[in-house]
Amino acid sequence: MLFLGTIENKIDAKGRVSVPSDFRMATKNDDFQGVILYHSFTHKCIEGCTMERMEKLSDATDNLDLFSEENENLNSLIFSDARQLSFDVTGRIVIPADLLEFAGINGNALFVGRGKTFQIWNKDEFEKYQKETREKAFKNRPSLSFKKD
Amino acid sequence: MLFLGTIENKIDAKGRVSVPSDFRMATKNDDFQGVILYHSFTHKCIEGCTMERMEKLSDATDNLDLFSEENENLNSLIFSDARQLSFDVTGRIVIPADLLEFAGINGNALFVGRGKTFQIWNKDEFEKYQKETREKAFKNRPSLSFKKD
DNA sequence: CATCATAGTATGGTATTTTATGGTTGTCAA
DNA sequence: TTGACAACCATAAAATACCATACTATGATG
Numbered sequence: 560m561l562f563l564g565t566i567e568n569k570i571d572a573k574g575r576v577s578v579p580s581d582f583r584m585a586t587k588n589d590d591f592q593g594v595i596l597y598h599s600f601t602h603k604c605i606e607g608c609t610m611e612r613m614e615k616l617s618d619a620t621d622n623l624d625l626f627s628e629e630n631e632n633l634n635s636l637i638f639s640d641a642r643q644l645s646f647d648v649t650g651r652i653v654i655p656a657d658l659l660e661f662a663g664i665n666g667n668a669l670f671v672g673r674g675k676t677f678q679i680w681n682k683d684e685f686e687k688y689q690k691e692t693r694e695k696a697f698k699n700r701p702s703l704s705f706k707k708d
Numbered sequence: 709m710l711f712l713g714t715i716e717n718k719i720d721a722k723g724r725v726s727v728p729s730d731f732r733m734a735t736k737n738d739d740f741q742g743v744i745l746y747h748s749f750t751h752k753c754i755e756g757c758t759m760e761r762m763e764k765l766s767d768a769t770d771n772l773d774l775f776s777e778e779n780e781n782l783n784s785l786i787f788s789d790a791r792q793l794s795f796d797v798t799g800r801i802v803i804p805a806d807l808l809e810f811a812g813i814n815g816n817a818l819f820v821g822r823g824k825t826f827q828i829w830n831k832d833e834f835e836k837y838q839k840e841t842r843e844k845a846f847k848n849r850p851s852l853s854f855k856k857d
Numbered sequence: 858c859a860t861c862a863t864a865g866t867a868t869g870g871t872a873t874t875t876t877a878t879g880g881t882t883g884t885c886a887a
Numbered sequence: 888t889t890g891a892c893a894a895c896c897a898t899a900a901a902a903t904a905c906c907a908t909a910c911t912a913t914g915a916t917g
């Protein structure tokens with residue numbers, strides 16, 4: 560199953576936030592009932608995925624030379640930064656404060672589905688980003704706009 | 709299985725609408741008993757497909773590369789905008805209000821088959837669109853008829 | 858041929874469950 | 888002892904399951 564859609568949920572005083580029901584469903588066949596969160600490397604947001612995917616990623620890095628620069632980067636940047644957060648009985652997680660700060664999130668968290676992964680944004684930041692992306696997508700794909708001739 | 713034909717069904721006060729029986733049959737071999745809806749990027753209508761197709765799309769664009777900007781494209785826009793809606797026992801779905809508004813749909817929904825995907829239109833909008841398309845096709849007719857193969 | 862029976866479909870209304878959210882208590886460790 | 892954190896309890900609103908009815912097409916039967 561995939562992470563689809565965009566849902567905004569409140570973060571309470573203790574940092575608790577409900578993971579959207581559909582997102583939880585996307586992990587229901589996994590061993591680990593929770594999600595993995597880490598800094599995005601390309602945007603001002605938090606990225607997330609399933610434990611299953613993390614394991615796949617780990618398998619992929621196994622193929623690299625142990626001392627290669629790439630492996631060093633992956634290990635230090637991804638695995639050391641990733642946190643596993645399990646759902647409580649009502650489906651909530653507590654997002655670590657440094658991640659919230661990095662993404663500029665305070666009261667509300669915007670969960671954005673991206674298929675195999677998802678992101679958590681400050682709403683204003685996301686809308687800014689999305690606007691840019693839309694423009695880029697249309698520029699790069701003129702074939703989508705009206706095909707005359 | 710393909711989405712074929714054009715069927716008009718009523719939307720009730722809660723946004724519920726019967727997905728045409730033939731369309732439901734087109735998903736009967738899938739794991740997920742429902743459809744994925746998202747707003748069209750080219751027309752004033754809702755677009756839909758199966759979860760299976762979404763997963764294929766996800767597999768095609770998923771390269772496990774966390775540093776790539778390449779995923780900032782139309783596909784990611786689709787994933788963040790897509791809603792998974794499962795059929796109830798009588799074969800209905802609830803179309804989210806914002807999608808209905810985007811497509812200008814109020815009381816009735818026109819399901820239009822497009823093979824691997826389908827669209828949901830306001831009937832008037834669709835007829836307008838269809839008229840324009842016919843005129844365009846007629847204008848371009850000479851170039852069409854000279855194209856061999 | 859007219860009528861009846863049947864099965865699948867569309868549609869409307871109500872009841873139940875799930876979800877998101879807030880608060881309280883208990884526990885362990887610094 | 889205090890502060891962090893997990894487990895537990897509560898509730899309103901939203902989503903969904905459930906039930907009932909009407910309609911359609913089709914086929915069987917007298």
